[in-house]
Amino acid sequence: MILDAEVFQITLLSLQISALATGLSLIIGLPFGTLMALGKFPGRSFLLSMVNTGMGLPPVVVGLFVAMMLWRSGPLGDMRLIYTPTAIILAQVVISFPVVTGLTAAALQSLDPRLRLQLYGLGASRMQMIGMLWKEARLPLLAALMAGFGSVISEVGASMMVGGNIRYQTRVLTTAIVLETGKGNFDIAIALGLLLLTITFLVNWALTWIQQRGARK
Amino acid sequence: MTPLVEIRDLLVRRGEHPALQLEHLAIQTGEVLAVVGPNGAGKSTLLLTLARLLKAERGEIRFNGQQASAESDTVYRRRIALVMQDPLLFDASVFDNVGSGLRFRRISRDEIWRKVPLWLERFGVGHLAKRRAGQLSGGEAQRVSLARALVLEPQLLLLDEPFSALDPPTRSHLLDDLGALLKETATTTVFVTHDLPEAAQLAGRMAVIIGNRLRQVGDPEVVFASPTDEEVSGFLIHKARPGDR
Numbered sequence: 001m002i003l004d005a006e007v008f009q010i011t012l013l014s015l016q017i018s019a020l021a022t023g024l025s026l027i028i029g030l031p032f033g034t035l036m037a038l039g040k041f042p043g044r045s046f047l048l049s050m051v052n053t054g055m056g057l058p059p060v061v062v063g064l065f066v067a068m069m070l071w072r073s074g075p076l077g078d079m080r081l082i083y084t085p086t087a088i089i090l091a092q093v094v095i096s097f098p099v100v101t102g103l104t105a106a107a108l109q110s111l112d113p114r115l116r117l118q119l120y121g122l123g124a125s126r127m128q129m130i131g132m133l134w135k136e137a138r139l140p141l142l143a144a145l146m147a148g149f150g151s152v153i154s155e156v157g158a159s160m161m162v163g164g165n166i167r168y169q170t171r172v173l174t175t176a177i178v179l180e181t182g183k184g185n186f187d188i189a190i191a192l193g194l195l196l197l198t199i200t201f202l203v204n205w206a207l208t209w210i211q212q213r214g215a216r217k
Numbered sequence: 218m219t220p221l222v223e224i225r226d227l228l229v230r231r232g233e234h235p236a237l238q239l240e241h242l243a244i245q246t247g248e249v250l251a252v253v254g255p256n257g258a259g260k261s262t263l264l265l266t267l268a269r270l271l272k273a274e275r276g277e278i279r280f281n282g283q284q285a286s287a288e289s290d291t292v293y294r295r296r297i298a299l300v301m302q303d304p305l306l307f308d309a310s311v312f313d314n315v316g317s318g319l320r321f322r323r324i325s326r327d328e329i330w331r332k333v334p335l336w337l338e339r340f341g342v343g344h345l346a347k348r349r350a351g352q353l354s355g356g357e358a359q360r361v362s363l364a365r366a367l368v369l370e371p372q373l374l375l376l377d378e379p380f381s382a383l384d385p386p387t388r389s390h391l392l393d394d395l396g397a398l399l400k401e402t403a404t405t406t407v408f409v410t411h412d413l414p415e416a417a418q419l420a421g422r423m424a425v426i427i428g429n430r431l432r433q434v435g436d437p438e439v440v441f442a443s444p445t446d447e448e449v450s451g452f453l454i455h456k457a458r459p460g461d462r
Binding site: 112114115117118120121122123124125126128132135136 | 265268270290291294295297298299300301303305307308309317318321322365366369375
Protein backbone atom coordinates (compact mmCIF):
# COMPACT_ATOMS: atom_id res chain seq x y z
CA MET A 1 0.00 0.00 0.00
CA ILE A 2 1.31 3.41 -0.95
CA LEU A 3 1.27 6.07 1.80
CA ASP A 4 0.62 9.80 1.26
CA ALA A 5 4.22 10.69 2.13
CA GLU A 6 5.40 8.11 -0.32
CA VAL A 7 3.16 9.48 -3.07
CA PHE A 8 4.62 12.91 -2.40
CA GLN A 9 8.17 11.52 -2.60
CA ILE A 10 7.40 9.64 -5.86
CA THR A 11 5.80 12.72 -7.39
CA LEU A 12 8.70 14.95 -6.39
CA LEU A 13 11.26 12.46 -7.73
CA SER A 14 9.35 12.17 -11.03
CA LEU A 15 9.34 15.93 -11.43
CA GLN A 16 12.99 16.32 -10.45
CA ILE A 17 14.16 13.58 -12.82
CA SER A 18 12.08 14.73 -15.81
CA ALA A 19 12.83 18.44 -15.27
CA LEU A 20 16.56 17.75 -15.03
CA ALA A 21 16.48 15.48 -18.09
CA THR A 22 14.54 18.10 -20.09
CA GLY A 23 16.91 20.85 -18.94
CA LEU A 24 19.95 18.82 -19.99
CA SER A 25 18.30 18.01 -23.33
CA LEU A 26 17.72 21.71 -23.86
CA ILE A 27 21.33 22.58 -23.02
CA ILE A 28 22.59 20.03 -25.56
CA GLY A 29 19.69 20.09 -28.02
CA LEU A 30 19.40 23.86 -28.53
CA PRO A 31 22.97 24.35 -29.87
CA PHE A 32 22.87 21.04 -31.74
CA GLY A 33 19.52 21.85 -33.35
CA THR A 34 20.85 25.29 -34.25
CA LEU A 35 23.86 23.69 -35.92
CA MET A 36 21.54 21.35 -37.83
CA ALA A 37 19.41 24.28 -38.98
CA LEU A 38 22.10 26.82 -39.85
CA GLY A 39 25.24 24.81 -40.48
CA LYS A 40 26.53 23.68 -43.84
CA PHE A 41 28.70 20.59 -43.49
CA PRO A 42 28.95 17.14 -45.08
CA GLY A 43 26.52 14.64 -43.58
CA ARG A 44 24.15 17.32 -42.28
CA SER A 45 21.08 15.79 -43.97
CA PHE A 46 22.01 12.34 -42.67
CA LEU A 47 22.43 13.67 -39.12
CA LEU A 48 19.11 15.49 -39.34
CA SER A 49 17.42 12.28 -40.51
CA MET A 50 18.98 10.47 -37.53
CA VAL A 51 17.69 13.14 -35.16
CA ASN A 52 14.22 13.01 -36.71
CA THR A 53 14.22 9.22 -36.40
CA GLY A 54 15.34 9.61 -32.80
CA MET A 55 12.20 11.66 -32.10
CA GLY A 56 10.26 8.42 -32.31
CA LEU A 57 12.66 6.22 -30.32
CA PRO A 58 10.75 3.62 -28.27
CA PRO A 59 11.63 4.19 -24.59
CA VAL A 60 12.12 0.45 -24.01
CA VAL A 61 14.79 0.38 -26.71
CA VAL A 62 16.49 3.37 -25.07
CA GLY A 63 16.16 1.58 -21.73
CA LEU A 64 17.76 -1.54 -23.15
CA PHE A 65 20.65 0.44 -24.66
CA VAL A 66 21.31 2.51 -21.51
CA ALA A 67 20.98 -0.58 -19.30
CA MET A 68 23.59 -2.40 -21.39
CA MET A 69 25.92 0.59 -21.08
CA LEU A 70 25.46 0.90 -17.30
CA TRP A 71 25.28 -2.82 -16.46
CA ARG A 72 28.09 -3.93 -14.17
CA SER A 73 29.80 -5.75 -17.02
CA GLY A 74 29.03 -2.91 -19.47
CA PRO A 75 31.41 -0.16 -20.67
CA LEU A 76 30.20 2.28 -17.99
CA GLY A 77 29.57 -0.35 -15.34
CA ASP A 78 32.34 0.91 -13.06
CA MET A 79 30.37 4.09 -12.51
CA ARG A 80 27.76 2.05 -10.55
CA LEU A 81 24.87 4.02 -11.98
CA ILE A 82 22.41 1.26 -12.85
CA TYR A 83 19.22 1.41 -10.74
CA THR A 84 19.87 4.99 -9.63
CA PRO A 85 17.97 8.21 -10.43
CA THR A 86 21.02 9.28 -12.49
CA ALA A 87 20.48 6.26 -14.76
CA ILE A 88 16.86 7.30 -15.32
CA ILE A 89 17.98 10.88 -16.09
CA LEU A 90 20.51 9.56 -18.62
CA ALA A 91 17.88 7.41 -20.35
CA GLN A 92 15.40 10.30 -20.40
CA VAL A 93 18.00 12.63 -21.89
CA VAL A 94 18.50 10.08 -24.70
CA ILE A 95 14.72 10.11 -25.26
CA SER A 96 14.13 13.88 -25.14
CA PHE A 97 17.37 15.11 -26.75
CA PRO A 98 16.27 14.20 -30.32
CA VAL A 99 12.85 15.76 -29.67
CA VAL A 100 14.34 19.07 -28.55
CA THR A 101 17.02 19.01 -31.26
CA GLY A 102 14.65 18.12 -34.11
CA LEU A 103 12.03 20.68 -33.11
CA THR A 104 14.72 23.35 -32.59
CA ALA A 105 16.06 22.72 -36.09
CA ALA A 106 12.54 22.83 -37.55
CA ALA A 107 11.74 26.05 -35.66
CA LEU A 108 14.85 27.83 -36.94
CA GLN A 109 14.44 26.54 -40.48
CA SER A 110 10.92 27.93 -40.57
CA LEU A 111 12.28 31.49 -40.16
CA ASP A 112 12.85 33.63 -43.26
CA PRO A 113 16.43 32.78 -44.39
CA ARG A 114 17.00 36.44 -45.28
CA LEU A 115 16.69 37.30 -41.59
CA ARG A 116 20.23 36.04 -41.06
CA LEU A 117 21.54 38.30 -43.83
CA GLN A 118 19.60 41.21 -42.36
CA LEU A 119 21.08 40.61 -38.90
CA TYR A 120 24.60 40.45 -40.28
CA GLY A 121 23.84 43.52 -42.38
CA LEU A 122 23.10 45.41 -39.17
CA GLY A 123 26.42 44.39 -37.63
CA ALA A 124 25.43 41.35 -35.56
CA SER A 125 28.21 38.93 -34.65
CA ARG A 126 27.56 35.22 -35.17
CA MET A 127 26.48 34.73 -31.54
CA GLN A 128 24.27 37.82 -31.63
CA MET A 129 22.71 36.53 -34.85
CA ILE A 130 21.95 33.15 -33.26
CA GLY A 131 20.57 34.82 -30.12
CA MET A 132 18.24 36.93 -32.23
CA LEU A 133 17.06 33.88 -34.20
CA TRP A 134 16.30 32.06 -30.92
CA LYS A 135 14.34 35.10 -29.83
CA GLU A 136 12.45 35.20 -33.12
CA ALA A 137 11.64 31.48 -32.83
CA ARG A 138 10.87 31.58 -29.09
CA LEU A 139 7.30 30.29 -29.48
CA PRO A 140 8.16 27.09 -31.39
CA LEU A 141 11.23 26.68 -29.16
CA LEU A 142 8.98 26.66 -26.10
CA ALA A 143 6.85 24.07 -27.90
CA ALA A 144 10.04 22.02 -28.34
CA LEU A 145 10.65 22.28 -24.59
CA MET A 146 7.08 21.16 -23.84
CA ALA A 147 7.38 18.22 -26.24
CA GLY A 148 10.71 17.24 -24.65
CA PHE A 149 9.21 17.32 -21.14
CA GLY A 150 6.10 15.46 -22.32
CA SER A 151 8.20 12.70 -23.85
CA VAL A 152 9.97 11.92 -20.56
CA ILE A 153 7.43 12.55 -17.81
CA SER A 154 5.12 9.99 -19.42
CA GLU A 155 7.61 7.26 -20.38
CA VAL A 156 7.79 4.08 -18.36
CA GLY A 157 9.90 1.53 -20.23
CA ALA A 158 13.29 3.16 -19.82
CA SER A 159 12.69 4.23 -16.21
CA MET A 160 11.69 0.69 -15.31
CA MET A 161 14.66 -0.91 -17.04
CA VAL A 162 17.46 1.36 -15.82
CA GLY A 163 15.87 2.52 -12.55
CA GLY A 164 14.51 -0.81 -11.39
CA ASN A 165 11.46 0.75 -9.69
CA ILE A 166 13.12 0.59 -6.26
CA ARG A 167 10.92 1.94 -3.47
CA TYR A 168 12.07 5.34 -2.09
CA GLN A 169 14.98 5.38 -4.56
CA THR A 170 13.99 5.07 -8.20
CA ARG A 171 10.23 4.65 -8.14
CA VAL A 172 8.56 7.33 -10.23
CA LEU A 173 4.90 7.90 -11.04
CA THR A 174 4.82 5.83 -14.23
CA THR A 175 6.64 2.82 -12.75
CA ALA A 176 4.47 3.02 -9.62
CA ILE A 177 1.36 2.88 -11.84
CA VAL A 178 2.70 -0.25 -13.55
CA LEU A 179 3.44 -1.85 -10.17
CA GLU A 180 0.05 -1.07 -8.63
CA THR A 181 -1.75 -2.28 -11.77
CA GLY A 182 0.25 -5.51 -11.62
CA LYS A 183 -0.85 -6.01 -8.01
CA GLY A 184 -4.49 -5.39 -8.97
CA ASN A 185 -4.65 -2.09 -7.02
CA PHE A 186 -6.52 -0.33 -9.79
CA ASP A 187 -7.85 2.46 -7.55
CA ILE A 188 -4.33 3.46 -6.54
CA ALA A 189 -3.10 3.10 -10.12
CA ILE A 190 -5.93 5.35 -11.36
CA ALA A 191 -5.19 7.92 -8.64
CA LEU A 192 -1.51 7.96 -9.57
CA GLY A 193 -2.47 8.22 -13.24
CA LEU A 194 -4.67 11.22 -12.52
CA LEU A 195 -1.85 12.76 -10.49
CA LEU A 196 0.55 12.26 -13.44
CA LEU A 197 -1.96 13.83 -15.82
CA THR A 198 -2.50 16.79 -13.48
CA ILE A 199 1.24 17.43 -13.13
CA THR A 200 1.76 17.17 -16.90
CA PHE A 201 -1.13 19.54 -17.45
CA LEU A 202 0.13 22.09 -14.88
CA VAL A 203 3.67 22.14 -16.29
CA ASN A 204 2.41 22.49 -19.86
CA TRP A 205 -0.16 25.07 -18.80
CA ALA A 206 2.60 27.18 -17.24
CA LEU A 207 4.79 26.86 -20.35
CA THR A 208 1.82 27.60 -22.65
CA TRP A 209 1.03 30.68 -20.59
CA ILE A 210 4.61 31.92 -21.03
CA GLN A 211 4.43 31.07 -24.74
CA GLN A 212 1.15 32.85 -25.38
CA ARG A 213 2.22 35.83 -23.29
CA GLY A 214 5.19 36.10 -25.69
CA ALA A 215 2.84 35.80 -28.68
CA ARG A 216 0.57 38.61 -27.48
CA LYS A 217 3.43 41.05 -26.79
CA MET B 218 40.66 62.02 -53.25
CA THR B 219 40.61 58.40 -52.05
CA PRO B 220 37.20 56.85 -52.73
CA LEU B 221 35.35 55.36 -49.76
CA VAL B 222 35.05 52.06 -51.60
CA GLU B 223 37.10 50.85 -54.51
CA ILE B 224 36.46 47.51 -56.20
CA ARG B 225 39.00 45.96 -58.59
CA ASP B 226 38.92 42.84 -60.73
CA LEU B 227 36.01 41.31 -58.81
CA LEU B 228 34.59 37.88 -59.64
CA VAL B 229 31.70 36.44 -57.61
CA ARG B 230 30.16 33.05 -58.36
CA ARG B 231 26.79 31.81 -57.19
CA GLY B 232 26.88 28.07 -57.84
CA GLU B 233 28.82 27.25 -60.98
CA HIS B 234 28.14 30.45 -62.86
CA PRO B 235 29.71 33.89 -62.50
CA ALA B 236 27.14 36.15 -60.87
CA LEU B 237 29.21 39.31 -61.13
CA GLN B 238 32.39 40.34 -62.89
CA LEU B 239 33.54 43.85 -62.23
CA GLU B 240 36.81 45.36 -63.39
CA HIS B 241 36.67 48.63 -61.51
CA LEU B 242 34.16 50.65 -59.54
CA ALA B 243 34.88 53.52 -57.16
CA ILE B 244 32.31 54.95 -54.78
CA GLN B 245 33.10 58.42 -53.48
CA THR B 246 32.41 59.51 -49.91
CA GLY B 247 28.99 61.11 -49.60
CA GLU B 248 27.67 60.08 -53.00
CA VAL B 249 24.51 58.11 -53.75
CA LEU B 250 25.16 55.52 -56.45
CA ALA B 251 22.13 53.84 -58.03
CA VAL B 252 22.67 50.38 -59.48
CA VAL B 253 20.20 49.42 -62.19
CA GLY B 254 19.88 46.46 -64.51
CA PRO B 255 17.57 43.62 -65.50
CA ASN B 256 16.59 40.77 -63.16
CA GLY B 257 19.49 38.41 -62.44
CA ALA B 258 22.06 40.86 -63.81
CA GLY B 259 24.09 40.87 -60.59
CA LYS B 260 22.85 44.01 -58.82
CA SER B 261 21.99 42.33 -55.53
CA THR B 262 25.16 40.23 -55.79
CA LEU B 263 27.13 43.48 -55.78
CA LEU B 264 25.30 44.64 -52.67
CA LEU B 265 25.71 41.35 -50.83
CA THR B 266 29.40 41.25 -51.75
CA LEU B 267 29.85 44.78 -50.44
CA ALA B 268 28.15 43.65 -47.21
CA ARG B 269 30.47 40.62 -47.12
CA LEU B 270 27.49 38.31 -47.19
CA LEU B 271 28.87 36.71 -50.35
CA LYS B 272 32.49 35.80 -50.80
CA ALA B 273 34.29 36.95 -53.92
CA GLU B 274 36.34 34.33 -55.71
CA ARG B 275 38.76 36.94 -56.95
CA GLY B 276 39.47 40.64 -56.70
CA GLU B 277 39.79 43.21 -53.96
CA ILE B 278 37.56 45.66 -52.18
CA ARG B 279 39.26 48.64 -50.58
CA PHE B 280 37.50 50.61 -47.88
CA ASN B 281 39.01 54.03 -47.16
CA GLY B 282 42.06 52.89 -49.09
CA GLN B 283 42.55 49.86 -46.85
CA GLN B 284 42.23 46.26 -47.97
CA ALA B 285 38.80 45.27 -46.54
CA SER B 286 39.67 41.59 -46.21
CA ALA B 287 42.29 42.45 -43.56
CA GLU B 288 39.62 42.79 -40.86
CA SER B 289 36.99 40.38 -39.53
CA ASP B 290 33.55 40.22 -41.12
CA THR B 291 31.89 41.67 -38.02
CA VAL B 292 34.30 44.60 -37.73
CA TYR B 293 33.84 45.34 -41.44
CA ARG B 294 30.05 45.02 -41.33
CA ARG B 295 29.80 47.41 -38.40
CA ARG B 296 30.80 50.18 -40.79
CA ILE B 297 27.89 49.46 -43.09
CA ALA B 298 24.12 49.03 -42.85
CA LEU B 299 21.90 46.99 -45.12
CA VAL B 300 18.24 47.55 -45.96
CA MET B 301 16.52 44.83 -47.94
CA GLN B 302 13.48 44.76 -50.19
CA ASP B 303 11.27 43.46 -47.36
CA PRO B 304 11.65 45.32 -44.08
CA LEU B 305 12.41 42.06 -42.18
CA LEU B 306 11.62 43.65 -38.85
CA PHE B 307 12.17 41.60 -35.71
CA ASP B 308 9.27 40.39 -33.57
CA ALA B 309 9.69 43.27 -31.10
CA SER B 310 8.61 46.88 -30.66
CA VAL B 311 9.49 49.54 -33.22
CA PHE B 312 11.86 51.11 -30.68
CA ASP B 313 13.68 47.82 -30.07
CA ASN B 314 13.94 47.20 -33.80
CA VAL B 315 15.58 50.54 -34.43
CA GLY B 316 17.89 50.08 -31.45
CA SER B 317 18.95 46.56 -32.45
CA GLY B 318 22.06 47.48 -34.47
CA LEU B 319 23.18 49.84 -31.70
CA ARG B 320 22.83 47.02 -29.17
CA PHE B 321 24.92 44.75 -31.41
CA ARG B 322 27.63 47.42 -31.23
CA ARG B 323 27.26 47.57 -27.43
CA ILE B 324 26.30 51.24 -27.51
CA SER B 325 25.23 52.51 -24.08
CA ARG B 326 21.57 52.53 -23.10
CA ASP B 327 21.58 56.34 -22.73
CA GLU B 328 22.94 56.74 -26.23
CA ILE B 329 20.31 54.35 -27.62
CA TRP B 330 17.58 56.34 -25.87
CA ARG B 331 18.99 59.52 -27.40
CA LYS B 332 19.43 58.28 -30.95
CA VAL B 333 16.44 56.00 -31.57
CA PRO B 334 13.66 58.58 -30.94
CA LEU B 335 15.58 61.10 -33.06
CA TRP B 336 15.69 58.76 -36.08
CA LEU B 337 12.13 57.60 -35.60
CA GLU B 338 11.07 61.27 -35.74
CA ARG B 339 13.22 61.90 -38.81
CA PHE B 340 11.32 59.15 -40.63
CA GLY B 341 7.97 60.36 -39.28
CA VAL B 342 7.29 57.24 -37.20
CA GLY B 343 8.06 58.58 -33.73
CA HIS B 344 4.46 57.97 -32.63
CA LEU B 345 4.85 54.25 -33.43
CA ALA B 346 7.80 53.63 -31.06
CA LYS B 347 5.88 51.31 -28.71
CA ARG B 348 3.96 49.45 -31.41
CA ARG B 349 4.81 45.84 -32.29
CA ALA B 350 6.52 45.52 -35.67
CA GLY B 351 3.85 43.08 -36.87
CA GLN B 352 1.17 45.76 -36.50
CA LEU B 353 2.72 48.21 -39.00
CA SER B 354 1.64 48.90 -42.58
CA GLY B 355 4.10 48.20 -45.40
CA GLY B 356 5.15 51.85 -45.67
CA GLU B 357 5.55 52.26 -41.91
CA ALA B 358 7.58 49.04 -41.70
CA GLN B 359 9.95 50.20 -44.44
CA ARG B 360 10.39 53.57 -42.69
CA VAL B 361 11.30 51.70 -39.50
CA SER B 362 13.68 49.51 -41.48
CA LEU B 363 15.42 52.59 -42.91
CA ALA B 364 15.56 54.24 -39.48
CA ARG B 365 17.09 51.02 -38.09
CA ALA B 366 19.89 51.31 -40.66
CA LEU B 367 20.49 55.07 -40.57
CA VAL B 368 20.54 55.29 -36.76
CA LEU B 369 23.86 53.42 -37.06
CA GLU B 370 25.31 56.38 -38.97
CA PRO B 371 26.96 53.91 -41.34
CA GLN B 372 29.92 54.86 -43.50
CA LEU B 373 28.21 52.94 -46.31
CA LEU B 374 24.46 52.40 -46.63
CA LEU B 375 23.33 49.53 -48.86
CA LEU B 376 19.74 49.64 -50.12
CA ASP B 377 18.34 46.64 -52.01
CA GLU B 378 15.16 47.82 -53.75
CA PRO B 379 13.65 49.15 -50.52
CA PHE B 380 10.63 50.72 -52.22
CA SER B 381 9.61 47.99 -54.65
CA ALA B 382 6.92 46.47 -52.44
CA LEU B 383 5.25 49.82 -51.70
CA ASP B 384 2.29 51.44 -53.44
CA PRO B 385 3.13 54.53 -55.58
CA PRO B 386 2.01 57.31 -53.16
CA THR B 387 3.78 55.67 -50.19
CA ARG B 388 6.86 55.10 -52.32
CA SER B 389 6.92 58.70 -53.50
CA HIS B 390 6.69 60.15 -49.96
CA LEU B 391 9.33 57.81 -48.61
CA LEU B 392 11.63 58.53 -51.54
CA ASP B 393 11.36 62.29 -50.87
CA ASP B 394 12.06 61.83 -47.16
CA LEU B 395 14.97 59.45 -47.71
CA GLY B 396 16.49 61.70 -50.39
CA ALA B 397 16.41 64.67 -48.00
CA LEU B 398 17.93 62.65 -45.14
CA LEU B 399 20.72 61.20 -47.27
CA LYS B 400 21.58 64.69 -48.45
CA GLU B 401 21.49 66.12 -44.93
CA THR B 402 23.66 63.38 -43.48
CA ALA B 403 25.87 62.96 -46.59
CA THR B 404 25.63 59.20 -46.19
CA THR B 405 27.48 57.25 -48.88
CA THR B 406 24.84 54.99 -50.39
CA VAL B 407 24.61 52.19 -52.93
CA PHE B 408 21.01 51.90 -54.02
CA VAL B 409 19.83 48.93 -56.11
CA THR B 410 16.60 49.58 -57.98
CA HIS B 411 14.54 48.56 -60.98
CA ASP B 412 12.98 51.97 -61.22
CA LEU B 413 14.88 54.46 -63.37
CA PRO B 414 13.03 57.62 -62.24
CA GLU B 415 13.68 56.52 -58.64
CA ALA B 416 17.37 56.11 -59.47
CA ALA B 417 17.50 59.51 -61.17
CA GLN B 418 15.75 61.21 -58.24
CA LEU B 419 17.90 59.77 -55.47
CA ALA B 420 21.31 59.20 -57.04
CA GLY B 421 24.09 61.45 -58.23
CA ARG B 422 25.52 58.64 -60.37
CA MET B 423 24.05 55.57 -61.92
CA ALA B 424 25.70 52.21 -62.67
CA VAL B 425 24.15 49.90 -65.26
CA ILE B 426 24.81 46.18 -64.80
CA ILE B 427 23.76 43.83 -67.60
CA GLY B 428 24.78 40.19 -68.04
CA ASN B 429 26.70 40.21 -64.72
CA ARG B 430 29.02 42.97 -65.92
CA LEU B 431 29.20 46.67 -65.26
CA ARG B 432 28.37 48.34 -68.56
CA GLN B 433 28.22 52.03 -67.76
CA VAL B 434 28.64 54.40 -64.81
CA GLY B 435 27.90 58.09 -64.81
CA ASP B 436 25.54 60.94 -64.17
CA PRO B 437 21.98 59.60 -64.73
CA GLU B 438 21.28 62.28 -67.35
CA VAL B 439 24.43 61.36 -69.26
CA VAL B 440 23.60 57.65 -69.07
CA PHE B 441 20.09 58.32 -70.40
CA ALA B 442 21.38 60.64 -73.12
CA SER B 443 24.37 58.58 -74.27
CA PRO B 444 24.18 54.86 -73.47
CA THR B 445 27.49 53.13 -74.17
CA ASP B 446 26.01 50.37 -76.32
CA GLU B 447 22.80 48.95 -77.72
CA GLU B 448 22.17 46.64 -74.77
CA VAL B 449 22.31 49.52 -72.28
CA SER B 450 20.15 51.59 -74.59
CA GLY B 451 17.68 48.71 -75.02
CA PHE B 452 17.45 48.24 -71.23
CA LEU B 453 16.85 51.96 -70.63
CA ILE B 454 14.15 52.15 -73.32
CA HIS B 455 12.52 48.96 -72.06
CA LYS B 456 12.46 50.25 -68.48
CA ALA B 457 11.20 53.67 -69.52
CA ARG B 458 7.95 52.15 -70.87
CA PRO B 459 5.20 52.80 -68.33
CA GLY B 460 4.10 49.15 -68.13
CA ASP B 461 7.59 47.88 -67.41
CA ARG B 462 8.37 49.72 -64.20
